[in-house]
Amino acid sequence: MALMTGEQYIESIRKLNMQVYMFGKKIECPVDDPILRPSLNSVRMTYDLAQEAEYEDLMTVVSPYTGKRVNRFTHIHQSTTDLRNKVKMQRLLGQKTAACFQRCVGMDAFNSVFSTTFETDKAHGTNYHDNFKKFMMYCQEEDLTVDGAMTDPKGDRSKAPHAQEDPDLFLRVVERREDGIVVRGCKAHQTGALNSHEIIIMPTISMTPADKDYAVSFAVPMDTKGIYMIIGRQSCDTRKLENTEMDVGNAEFGGVEALTIFDDVFVPNDRIFLNGETEFAGMMVERFAGYHRQSYGGCKVGVGDVLIGAAAVAADFNGAAKASHVKDKLIEMTHLNETLYCCGIACSAEGHQTESGNYLIDLLLANVCKQNITRFPYEIVRLAEDIAGGLMVTAPSEADFRDPTLGPVIDKYLRGVNAVSTENRLRILRLIENLALGTAAVGYRTESMHGAGSPQAQRIMIARQGNLAHKKELAKTIAHITE
Numbered sequence: 001m002a003l004m005t006g007e008q009y010i011e012s013i014r015k016l017n018m019q020v021y022m023f024g025k026k027i028e029c030p031v032d033d034p035i036l037r038p039s040l041n042s043v044r045m046t047y048d049l050a051q052e053a054e055y056e057d058l059m060t061v062v063s064p065y066t067g068k069r070v071n072r073f074t075h076i077h078q079s080t081t082d083l084r085n086k087v088k089m090q091r092l093l094g095q096k097t098a099a100c101f102q103r104c105v106g107m108d109a110f111n112s113v114f115s116t117t118f119e120t121d122k123a124h125g126t127n128y129h130d131n132f133k134k135f136m137m138y139c140q141e142e143d144l145t146v147d148g149a150m151t152d153p154k155g156d157r158s159k160a161p162h163a164q165e166d167p168d169l170f171l172r173v174v175e176r177r178e179d180g181i182v183v184r185g186c187k188a189h190q191t192g193a194l195n196s197h198e199i200i201i202m203p204t205i206s207m208t209p210a211d212k213d214y215a216v217s218f219a220v221p222m223d224t225k226g227i228y229m230i231i232g233r234q235s236c237d238t239r240k241l242e243n244t245e246m247d248v249g250n251a252e253f254g255g256v257e258a259l260t261i262f263d264d265v266f267v268p269n270d271r272i273f274l275n276g277e278t279e280f281a282g283m284m285v286e287r288f289a290g291y292h293r294q295s296y297g298g299c300k301v302g303v304g305d306v307l308i309g310a311a312a313v314a315a316d317f318n319g320a321a322k323a324s325h326v327k328d329k330l331i332e333m334t335h336l337n338e339t340l341y342c343c344g345i346a347c348s349a350e351g352h353q354t355e356s357g358n359y360l361i362d363l364l365l366a367n368v369c370k371q372n373i374t375r376f377p378y379e380i381v382r383l384a385e386d387i388a389g390g391l392m393v394t395a396p397s398e399a400d401f402r403d404p405t406l407g408p409v410i411d412k413y414l415r416g417v418n419a420v421s422t423e424n425r426l427r428i429l430r431l432i433e434n435l436a437l438g439t440a441a442v443g444y445r446t447e448s449m450h451g452a453g454s455p456q457a458q459r460i461m462i463a464r465q466g467n468l469a470h471k472k473e474l475a476k477t478i479a480h481i482t483e
């Protein structure tokens with residue numbers, strides 16, 4: 001099999017025996033759960049678009065490893081063009097879903113593990129790169145969705161993994177066997193874990209030799225014995241249970257996060273990509289974080305496009321589109337959004353080849369990209385709320401709107417421009433609410449802050465990559481200072 005259709009993808013996830021819990025209950029069929037289904041639809045879009053001739057060059061690529069056309073989400077970047085196309089693909093998907101489509105973490109894990117295993121093998125004579133390549137080709141052939149899991153719960157932030165009172169607060173090897181390892185721990189905020197076939201685990205921070213058991217990377221199927229997920233709550237999530245499409249704002253698409261527990265999970269030798277080589281933990285973290293910080297210069301921009309469009313439609317429906325301050329706010333939103341895109345494209349265009357042969361983004365620029373993402377979507381949301389008006393959070397429910405007595409009253413008093421139905425006005429406001437405060441706010445707002453690392457993590461990288469010494473030399477030369 002090369003490329004799956006969206007329907008085949010859904011059915012392939014249905015076949016997995018995943019352990020999923022939500023609201024204190026085991027979810028027997030996550031694929032059909034009304035709260036979870038929109039997140040699956042978002043991943044499905046990565047399959048559906050790959051089937052369309054119009055998007056073939058963006059969504060698919062011929063793999064140099066299998067010689068076949070594969071989905072770009074399973075691709076190992078071969079050039080800076082590949083890096084740029086990745087960002088463009090993510091913007092497109094953000095536009096089509098207005099949500100997190102989840103499949104990027106696997107793609108970013110693929111590329112960071114690919115290059116790190118190559119360098120680890122060179123230093124240690126291990127066999128991780130071949131292990132990874134075999135796994136990667138299997139995922140390309142089967143067109144699988146892979147979750148990339150980095151974030152451990154981390155416990156007391158002042159203590160290293162081995163120094164935590166509870167040794168499981170970072171995922172670790174608890175047993176080494178002839179045929180593999182047994183791991184225990186948890187990965188937090190796992191975007192799309194329950195919509196993935198496989199999961200790649202990576203360490204979450206740089207490590208010292210004392211953290212040997214924690215410097216571990218591997219891949220296992222999501223329904224491996226011992227793995228279970230507890231789904232994260234999202235603001236307004238239970239609106240999806242009310243059968244009120246209007247109130248949800250974006251009824252078809254969403255994202256979802258899970259606390260993913262590894263309760264003594266066995267990993268066979270050929271699925272291990274790092275096992276105790278602590279000095280390479282930092283490299284894997286840095287590269288994965290860099291790729292995912294680049295990713296945000298695509299996906300968040302695409303969702304931003306939808307939000308800007310929604311604000312403009314709300315202005316039209318309110319009769320405010322001609323007001324100069326509204327026009328200016330839309331310009332400002334566009335300026336901010338395109339600045340983020342510039343960062344995503346720039347860190348891609350300035351990428352370079354690694355020792356393993358794949359392409360890595362410019363790490364300084366990728367970190368600048370994500371640092372801007374921790375700020376600009378907040379301003380874009382602020383301006384969208386400004387344009388939308390308070391009705392986006394005070395409008396009556398769809399149930400009231402459909403009520404034979406109350407409906408006509410709502411219809412009369414909440415109409416804006418007469419030619420536009422009140423229903424359409426409310427629909428666009430609910431979409432803005434969804435992106436600003438509802439279920440999608442997880443993916444658009446708070447994830448902009450903390451996803452791919454919180455702001456301070458980027459500032460550390462900016463300090464490291466910024467080459468201040470060189471800048472000082474430049475200044476001294478211009479000022480004719482000799483020491």
Ligand code: SF4
Pocket residue numbers: 099100101102103104105191292295296299300443447451
């Ligand atoms: Fe992809 Fe963006 Fe979601 Fe990360 S946050 S998985 S980059 S859509």
Ligand code: FE
Pocket residue numbers: 191447451452
């Ligand atoms: Fe993310």
